[in-house]
Amino acid sequence: xxxxxxxxxxxxxxxxxxxxxxxxxxxxxxxxxxxxxxxxxxxxxxxxxxxxxxxxxxxxxxxxxxxxxxxxxxxxxxxxxxxxxxxxxxxxxxxxxxxxxxxxxxxxxxxxxxxxxxxxx
Numbered sequence: 001x002x003x004x005x006x007x008x009x010x011x012x013x014x015x016x017x018x019x020x021x022x023x024x025x026x027x028x029x030x031x032x033x034x035x036x037x038x039x040x041x042x043x044x045x046x047x048x049x050x051x052x053x054x055x056x057x058x059x060x061x062x063x064x065x066x067x068x069x070x071x072x073x074x075x076x077x078x079x080x081x082x083x084x085x086x087x088x089x090x091x092x093x094x095x096x097x098x099x100x101x102x103x104x105x106x107x108x109x110x111x112x113x114x115x116x117x118x119x120x121x
Contacts (some may be wrong), residue, residue: 034089036103038116040068040082043109045102047084048116052098058118061087068109072118073101081106095120 039046041064052058060070062082071078075095079088097120104114113115 031038037061038065038070040070040104040114042066042068043104043112043114045070045104045114049119050116051119051121052092054095055093055118056120057092058090059087060090067106068114069105069106071103071105075100078102092118093119097121100112 013072035052036047036050037059038050038061040060040062043064050058060079060082062068062084064115067081069079069081070083070090072090072092072095075092077092077095078116079090082088097116099119102116102118105112106114
């Protein structure tokens with residue numbers, strides 16, 4: 001009986017250790033911190049001109065009263081339509097360094113001044 005109890009306790013200890021170690025696992029990849037934040041409003045971007053490092057991310061926030069988006073012309077990158085109060089992180093991974101026009105493609109928003117530049121270094 002003594003050996004059964006000892007084996008049972010050993011197995012129980014191993015199971016507990018396995019559970020404890022499983023909580024330590026995970027992805028060792030670093031979580032990127034956005035390089036900057038762009039606020040969108042009626043009808044502006046703040047900042048209108050932003051410079052970030054290559055392969056970084058930008059947080060885009062709609063602080064306006066209507067739907068807006070942030071499109072990087074010629075890069076195939078941008079946000080979906082964001083309702084007031086919504087935000088999203090935009091990955092700029094793979095975009096070549098340079099200066100790009102950013103704009104809101106909602107009807108009349110560019111004409112009202114919702115345009116800027118993104119410079120990737």
